[in-house]
Amino acid sequence: MKASRLFIPTLKEDPAEAEAISHKLSVRAGLVRQLAAGLYIFLPLGLRVMEKINRIIREEMNAIGAQEISMPVLHPAEVWRQTGRYDQIGPEMFRLQDRGGREMVLGMTHEEIVTWLAARELRSYRDLPQIWYQIQTKLRDEARPKSGVLRTREFVMKDSYSFDTDEEALEESYQLHVSAYERIFTRAGIEFYMVESDPGMMGGATAHEFMAPSPAGEDEVALCPACGYAANVELAQSVPDYPEFPEAGIEEVETPGVRTIAEVSGYLEVEPALLIKSLLVMAGDEPVLVMVRGDQELQETKLARVIGEFRPAQAGEIREATGADAGFIGPVGLELRKIADESLAEGVYVTGANRDGYHLRGVVPGEDFQAELHDIRRVKDGERCRHCNVDLKLERVIEVGNIFKLGTKYSEPLGATYLDESGRERPIVMGSYGIGPARVAAAAIEQQADGKGIVWPAAIAPFQVHLVLVQPGDGAQATMADRLYAELAAAGIEVLYDERDLSPGAKFADADLIGCPVRATIGKRSAAEGAVEVRLRPGGEEQKFPLEEAAEAIAGLLAEPPGDGGIQAGQP
């Protein structure tokens, strides 16, 4: 395509509202424009990238036998009522009424709808297994859209759903998705990890996320460099390390106005690891005292698995339950449910005395108080792996895909059943699997951009070759460039042909910003010798080819498997 006719509004300066690299560059390179918070218009270049990613997804989904369908974005509320999610989900779901006053919702995901379909059409074990997928718009009224295209209110998602006879068959569908996802992200040219994740409210027991490492990510994962253990910090486990403990023996000490861990640590000259951090939460109407070590943080998703939904207690509730203010509460002498992190199984600690202005020293868990022990702390960088005792690494990541075993959570309420070989009616066992194509694109930008702009992996670049004609007014150069353009096009290579009448610097800067893998230049320097200059976007190393051989040489460069200077992908 000729650049003079393409709508590629590049910008010299970063947009004021952008923070993340991928956000800045996707606006500057003319991929997207923001309509409102969390709502983006995809411009020609951005759409080309999305379509490249979607094509890879389609090919790999089809390869595991998945079949593409398309479900509505607008759903009757009734279907969501049947699974209970209509009431469970809060303001994140867009709700509206049609002209007849019927309650409708905008789909934030499609488990209900696909299960509604399966309930009507899948009847026999002979109909199973099935994998259905779509690449469809989702709407979520996000509390805080952010980071450009990474977290939006309307976004396209590849979602697939598997239908199987039992858990064993589900495992097969699950593994098929694992392999398809690995191929998809590898082909797309991003680095990624598959990590254990919290199934959360999706139900089911097993879930994994595909995570692309990037400082712009919202999630964090713990990785073991030795055994490959990889988990979202929401559930990652580690071996606690212990400090040296002082002597036991309870003693009350005056600590006027000393409330926080840092203050107590400083005032009593005791390291934070020798303190117990006591938090009061409300699980429904029941107050629960939650304890982690002073140098640890509570991982709320882990606690929720133990006590269900909870919220922090308010000041009044804290005083009512403990007789003290938040800074002075502790487990000793309290008659309420107590949950302590497992690392508190041994040791001697300082805790709040449940009396304003006082703490207790020499408190021994198990003797001075009893608590249920669970892993409820957040893994810290440098803690050791449970499997091989090697230091764990924490890394920020962008969630680009997820896979869930749903079991019968949706099939039962929606009546999606089948008859097995013996004629018995049984619920279909389901799985749910998502990929965010825009996040794949953003992850690719985040992982590979340099100071000049985007460096696209070849497979998802908007064009493979950026052909720069330096002086369009020079007949000899133009003739050469026209010929190369035609030859590349004939070879099936996508070329962005920049024949605009701009200064060379402007065109080179745009080429760097847009980030196509190969740049071919024809200017007076090369035209004089009948040559084309070819350079790869990441490296910058330049080769010259005679015009006659250039198209073939470029095709060869593009066909080369991703190598050193280019794309890295795969698992840790």
Next chain:
RNA sequence: CGGGGCGUGGCGCAGCCUGGUAGCGCGCUUGCUUUGGGAGCAAGAGGUCGGCGGUUCAAAUCCGCCCGCCCCGACCA
């Protein structure tokens, strides 16, 4: 929802504290020159200063309310 920041030609910003003339860079238009890393000269176009209300002789500037956007946190099915 809590905390913080911002809103001034298309984009990026100054001006606001201390009220009185709206300014800079980029981009855009026209002409001439130029053409290997965001060209030069000249001449131009383009702004209800987010909105509403208030104070004042006078408001981009001071006050109030509202709206929008961004960041941190909460949330994230």
